[in-house]
Amino acid sequence: MDELRIAYLFETTKAGSIRGAAERLQVNASTISRQISLLEKDLGIPLLERLPRGIRATEAGRMLVDYYADQKVARDDVVAKIHELNALTRGTVQLVIGEGFIGDLLSGPLQEFCRSHPGLSLSVDVMATDGIIRAITEDEAQIGLVFNPPFDERLNTTARISRSICAIVPVGHSVAKLGHEPTLAELLPYPLACLSSSFGVQKLIDDATQRDRVHLHSSIRTNSFTLLRKFVVSGLGIALMPGFVAAEELADGLVEAVPIANDILKAAEIHIVTRHGRQLPPSALRLLGHLKLHLKAFYATANA
Structure with a gap:
C-alpha cells in the first residue's frame, strides 16, 4: 500500500472533506481525490462514503485510518526516544x-x-x-x-x-625493607597468592618468570583479587598485582606496594x-x- 495515499485518506477523514484536507495540506483537491481513488482501486473496496455534506470513512476506510494513526503515534514515539537518547535522558x-x-x-x-x-x-x-x-x-x-x-x-x-605490577606485602614485611627493588628470584622464599591464567595480570607475570627462568610457587591460585588482598592483609604471604587494585588497603596502611626489578612487569x-x-x-x-x-x-x- 502507498503510505502517501493512506495519509491523504487520513487527513480527508480528519478534515471531513477533500477540500478541507487540501487546504490543510496545501495540495490540490483533485490530487487528493485521485490518489484516494487509486487506493480504492488497489484494494478493490470503497474507502469513503460521499455524503450531502462532506465525507465519511467506510468500515474498510476506518481500518486504514486507524492503522495510519497507530503508525504515526509509533513513529513519533520512536523519534522522541531517539531525541532522548541524544539528550542522554534514556538508554x-x-x-x-x-x-x-x-x-x-x-x-x-x-x-x-x-x-x-x-x-x-x-x-x-x-x-x-x-x-x-x-x-x-x-x-x-x-x-x-x-x-x-x-x-x-x-x-x-x-x-x-602504564601501571606496573608490584609486590603487595604486609606493612613492615622483609621485602619492603630490602632497600632496593627485589627481583623475582628474591621473592621465591615467600608464600605467594596468584591469579588464574585467564587474567591479563597473571599472563604478564608468567611471561616475566619464564623470561627470568624463575618458578614462583603459588600457595593459592584464585580468580579473585579480593582473595589476593585478604591473603596479604591476613599476613599469609604476598601477592603480585598493580598497586591501584589494593588502593584501599594502601590508604589504610595495611599493606605496602613494592616495585619489582623487572622490565616486563614495569611495562604493564x-x-x-x-x-x-x-x-x-x-x-x-x-x-x-x-x-x-x-x-x-x-x-x-x-x-x-
Whole structure:
C-alpha cells in the first residue's frame, strides 16, 4: 500500500472533506481525490462514503485510518526516544571490567555519572581478560576496562596508561625493607597468592618468570583479587598485582606496594577498549569520557 495515499485518506477523514484536507495540506483537491481513488482501486473496496455534506470513512476506510494513526503515534514515539537518547535522558550503557577495577569505579566515578545522568542505566559485568575481549569483540558490551590486553585487531584502545605490577606485602614485611627493588628470584622464599591464567595480570607475570627462568610457587591460585588482598592483609604471604587494585588497603596502611626489578612487569598497561569500527551512542561516549577523567587508575599520581 502507498503510505502517501493512506495519509491523504487520513487527513480527508480528519478534515471531513477533500477540500478541507487540501487546504490543510496545501495540495490540490483533485490530487487528493485521485490518489484516494487509486487506493480504492488497489484494494478493490470503497474507502469513503460521499455524503450531502462532506465525507465519511467506510468500515474498510476506518481500518486504514486507524492503522495510519497507530503508525504515526509509533513513529513519533520512536523519534522522541531517539531525541532522548541524544539528550542522554534514556538508554543503557554496557560496561565490562576486570575485578581489580571495582574499587576504583565505586569510589566515585560511577556515582558521579549516575547522579549526572539519572535517566541512563548502567550494565556492569565483571570478567577476566579473556572474557572482556570476547564481550567487546562480540558486541555484548560497549566499553571494556582491562589490564594489559593482548593485541587484537578487533579492539580499539581509546585510552591507556602504564601501571606496573608490584609486590603487595604486609606493612613492615622483609621485602619492603630490602632497600632496593627485589627481583623475582628474591621473592621465591615467600608464600605467594596468584591469579588464574585467564587474567591479563597473571599472563604478564608468567611471561616475566619464564623470561627470568624463575618458578614462583603459588600457595593459592584464585580468580579473585579480593582473595589476593585478604591473603596479604591476613599476613599469609604476598601477592603480585598493580598497586591501584589494593588502593584501599594502601590508604589504610595495611599493606605496602613494592616495585619489582623487572622490565616486563614495569611495562604493564591499563586499557579502555571498544570494538574497532563500532559507532558508540552518545550515552556510551559520555561514559567513556567520564572514565578517562575520573578513574583513579588513570591519574598520574595513582599507585604504580
